Amino acid sequence: MILEELLSNVPVWRGDTLLLGHRPRTLPTGYPDLDGLLAGDGWPGSALTELLLDHYGIGELGLLCPLLEELGQAEKPVVWISPPYIPYAPALRQARIPLNSMRWLSPDTVGDAAWVAEQCLRSGSCGAVLFWPKALNTKILRRLQLAAEQGECPGFLFRSRAAATQSSPAALRLLLQPQPQGLGVELLKCRGRRPGAGICLAV
Numbered sequence: 001m002i003l004e005e006l007l008s009n010v011p012v013w014r015g016d017t018l019l020l021g022h023r024p025r026t027l028p029t030g031y032p033d034l035d036g037l038l039a040g041d042g043w044p045g046s047a048l049t050e051l052l053l054d055h056y057g058i059g060e061l062g063l064l065c066p067l068l069e070e071l072g073q074a075e076k077p078v079v080w081i082s083p084p085y086i087p088y089a090p091a092l093r094q095a096r097i098p099l100n101s102m103r104w105l106s107p108d109t110v111g112d113a114a115w116v117a118e119q120c121l122r123s124g125s126c127g128a129v130l131f132w133p134k135a136l137n138t139k140i141l142r143r144l145q146l147a148a149e150q151g152e153c154p155g156f157l158f159r160s161r162a163a164a165t166q167s168s169p170a171a172l173r174l175l176l177q178p179q180p181q182g183l184g185v186e187l188l189k190c191r192g193r194r195p196g197a198g199i200c201l202a203v
Contacts, residue, residue, distance in 0.1 A: 030066020039192030046152040047171035059183040062203030065095045072098030076127025079103045079120045082113045121147035129155045145169040
């Protein structure tokens with residue numbers, strides 16, 4: 001009780017709250033339960049989000065479909081860089097995602113892919129950047145995070161679950177796992193939130 005009174009009367013930042021007067025731009029996820037889990041009630045609008053998973057095809061794109069639909073309707077281009085499979089147009093249409101706002105790029109090398117992702121994030125002309133990197137180091141991650149901040153563009157990195165043990169400057173890191181009821185989402189890192197919380201979404 002005494003500790004709570006002390007904290008309420010002195011300018012101490014608490015990790016589970018956002019800084020007073022500072023509310024970073026966020027974008028609704030389209031899932032109210034997920035919005036409630038995240039700081040600012042949505043995806044970071046000017047930062048990196050890492051989606052960590054064991055293998056592709058567990059519903060990770062379904063997690064982003066509401067955002068992609070909204071960006072497409074606003075005619076904001078979404079750039080897909082080095083996805084593991086060719087984006088399937090009929091499935092995107094079924095999810096009501098406007099295809100004319102989607103851009104698919106497949107650079108030849110790992111270095112080229114990272115460079116393209118950085119330029120797209122920094123350009124200020126993209127609604128979002130989706131990137132499936134084959135390899136990343138801390139230096140590249142920092143450059144991507146800085147580019148997202150400068151371009152005020154959300155970047156989504158799809159990475160192996162093994163990357164969870166590595167440090168990252170990304171504002172948000174989520175561990176995704178398939179569950180019988182849907183897609184399990186666990187909070188690994190989130191500015192303004194304690195890690196460890198999780199939910200299951202029907203995506």
